[in-house]
Amino acid sequence: MRLLYYREDYREDGELSITDDLATNAIPPYAILSHTWGAKKDEEVTFDDLADNAGREKPGYKKIQLCGEQAKRDGLQFFWVDTCCINKANKAELSLAIRSMFRWYRNATKCYVYLEDVSIKKRKRVDTLSELTWKPAFSSSRWFTRGWTLQELLAPSGVEFFSRDWHKLGDRLSLKAQIYETTTIPYDVLEGASISNSSIDERLRWAQNRETKLKEDAAYCLAGIFDVDLAPVYGEGTEQAFRRLHDKIQSREDDIRKREDCLRDLRPTDPRNDKKRIQDTKGGMLEGSYRWVLDNSSFKQWHNDPQSQLLWVKGDPGKGKTMLLCGIIDELQKTLARTASVSYFFCQAADSRINSATAVLRGLLYLLVTQQPALTAHVRKRYDQAGxxxxxxxxSWVALTEIFADVLQDPNLDTTYILIDALDECATDMPKLLHFVAQQPSVISRVKWIVSSRNWPDIEAQLGQAGHRVRLSLELNAASVSAAVSVFIQHKVSHLAHHKKYRKQTRDAVFEHLTSNANDTFLWVALVCQELEKTAERNVLKKLNSFPPGLDALYERMMQQIDASDDAELCKQVLASIALAYRPLSLAELVVLTERLEDLEDEAEVREIVGLCGSFLTLREDTVYFVHQSAQDFLLGKATDDVFPDGVEAVHRAAFSRSLETLSKTL
Known part of the structure; x- marks a missing residue:
């Protein structure tokens, strides 16, 4: 791609220059001009004119000058105009330019449309008022009748329209009503929705009644609209050009279907949905609870030092590791949206979909190829044969690691950030995953990793083998974590005070108790506030002292409350079923596995029983989850005798028997 620019001493009559043919990765930000060519052959400034420092006397020079001036006002040194930025004598360059045109317009920082047949005329009315008369001319402009300008309207992220005298008329958004009336292109497409969302027939209708100077261009100008590569063969005729275009479109549609099949089979879960579910379950993102990490010296070393490629965030249960990673993901996506890819995965031991090493790699690959579709080729190379x-x-583990390695070594891979939360909850093949992660930072420099886990010695030993590693211990950053927990407490208390209409005395007492007993643990605060949601204000002060500090102590108190309730046995059966399940259970599945739930009259009562299980469980839509992995750990450890009085085997046996009974009734 060649770009125009004026020398640094640019004046109105300064010298217009053109760059050499730039490689894709060397193209600076640029503006691009969309226009219609003059009727006469010699009106436009050509590549040869620029080479000979000529062409200023031609009518087409004015719009080049106007484009350059506007680009400079917009802070851009470089700009592109098709009349003179392509060496048409070089057939290979011309062919490549035609095939690259859609991408060049799409990648432009600014796109200016010059409407030579639209001017702003003013009619004086009552001395000071004037009436704009350009809109009819805008709708009937020749620009809307040309074939190549369709992609120039749709490819860029934004399009600005200028009159013959370079008065700005508006942009694609502000003029969408007039553009729709003229072109029938829907509002959502004009607002930036993906063109691929529109059907093939609809896109072909947009091109109806548009004209091109060369007959084959009627087909070639649509290649970008359909995202196909169609090499120009001038002289083949319109019919053959459209036949090749349709063949390319059909081939692409077939390829898209195969790609969709591949992505559907690759995906064990969509990590984006898991992230949203986790955030919703924990009450949403609170910036003040994670922003401290952005100024942390370990984080900044990992982020800024090219040699620091792996950051290990470690901490005890409930310290906010997962929400910390959610916040980091949000920050990376906000600041690096156009320059890097962010792929992530949340392990959860209680969910078989997302608790294995293969599930982690599948989820990470899924997000990577979704963001960079060209990388799908590495997966398809094997998938098309094996399915x-x-x-x-x-x-599968061997195949996935090889595919992942191919993706990371792809020379076209963007700078990439990979985050894995809760390595300790990878219940299947965690050593393999740890070994794989530890190897990667020393292999690919443009890929950076963040992993989080509890303070487990075996994880420490494996990650200790990784080169270029940075460690961020939440316990060693107690002051920052404490401040973040304080922000979280303020947020939760404000919500309680507003929702429960606390008096100042009650509000202050809740804040003081949470602050004094939280021990820098987000989860403890969340669980206590969940209990207070169910408590009338008159009983809050009395109940506060019953919340002991420490997660295990709080869990023990919750079990004592369950033991004292009228539904103690039923609640324990529910907890036992959930604790041993291979994955989170729906309400209907829970009823099947828990015999005494069948006696309840309706789903509302089942939901009530789930709600009575202390704060061990949370219900999202119709699925029951543990509020945190530490809750399941407690039930299977310190509370085993209480929850499984007849032993774990008895609960397994009962679940198996009831499952068989249900199958016999339904098959």
């Missing part, structure tokens, strides 16, 4: 079994058979 879904590639991701599920006994050799």
């Amino acid at each position: 879904k079994a590639l991701f599920e058979d006994a050799n």
Whole structure:
């Protein structure tokens, strides 16, 4: 791609220059001009004119000058105009330019449309008022009748329209009503929705009644609209050009279907949905609870030092590791949206979909190829032969690690950030995952990793083998974590005070108790506030002292409350079923596995029982989850005798029997 620019001493009559042909990765930000060519052959400034420092006397020079001046006002040194930025004598360059045109317009920082047949005329009315008369001319402009200008309207992120005298008329958004009336292109497309969301027939209708100077261009100008690569063969005729275009479109549609099949089979879960579910379950993101990490010296070393490629965030249960990573993901996506990819995965031991090493790699790959579709080729190379079994058979781990390595070594891979939360909750093949992660930072420099876990010695030993590693211990950053927990407490108390209409005395007492007993643990605060949501204000002060500090102590108190309730046995059966399930259970599945739930009259009562299980469980839509992995750990550890009085095997046996009974009734 060649770009125009004026020398630094640019004046109105300064010298217009053109760059050499730039490689894709060397193209600076630029503006691009969309216009219609003059009727006469010699009106436009050509590539040869620029080479000979000529062409200023041509009518087409004015719009080049106006484009350059506008680009400079917009802070851009470089700009592109098709009349003179392509060496048309070089057939290979011309062919490549035609095939690259859609991408060049799409990647432009600014796109200016010059409407030579639209001017602003003013009619004086009552001395000072004037009436604009350009809108009819805008709708009937020749620019809307040309074939190539369709992609120039749709490819850029924004399009600005200028009159013959370079008065700005508006942009694609502000003029969408007039553009829609003229072109029938829907509002959502004009507002930036993906063109691919529109059907093939609809996109072809947009091109109806548009004209091109060369007959084959009627087909070639649509290649970008359909995201296909169509090499120009001038002289082949319109019919053959459209036949090739339709063949390319059909081939792409077939390829898209195969790609969709591949992505569907690759995806064990969509990590974006898991992130949203986790955030919703924990009450939403609170910036003040994670922003401290952005100024942390370990985080900044990892982020800014090219040699620091792996950051290990470690801390005890409930210290906010997961929400910390959610916040980091949000910050990376906000600040690096156009320059880097962010892929992430949240392990959860209680959910079989997302608690294995293969699930982690599948989820990470899924997000990577979703953001950078060209990377799908590395997956398809094997998937097209093996199908879904590639991701599920006994050799899936080997295949996935090889695919992942190919993706990370792809020379076209963007700078990439990979985050894995809760390595300790990878219940299946965690050593393999740890070994794989530890190897990567020393291999690919443009890929940076963040992992989080509890303070487990075996994880420490494995990650200790990684080169270029930075460690961020939440316990060693107690002051920052404490400040973040304080922000969280203020937020939760404000919500309680507003929702429960606390008096100042009650509000202050709740704040003081939470601050004094939280021990820098987000989860403890969340669980206590969840209990207070169910408590009338008159009983709050009395109840506060019953919340002991420490997660285990709080869990023990919750079990004592369950023991004292009228539904103690039923609640324990529910907790036992959930604790041993391979994945989170729906309400209907929970009823099948828990015999005494069948006696309840309706789903509302089942929901009530789930709600009575202390704060061990949370209900999202119709699925029951543990509020935190530490809750399941407590039930399977310190509370085993209480929850499984007849032993874990008895609960397994009962679940198996009831499952068989249900199958016999339904099959």
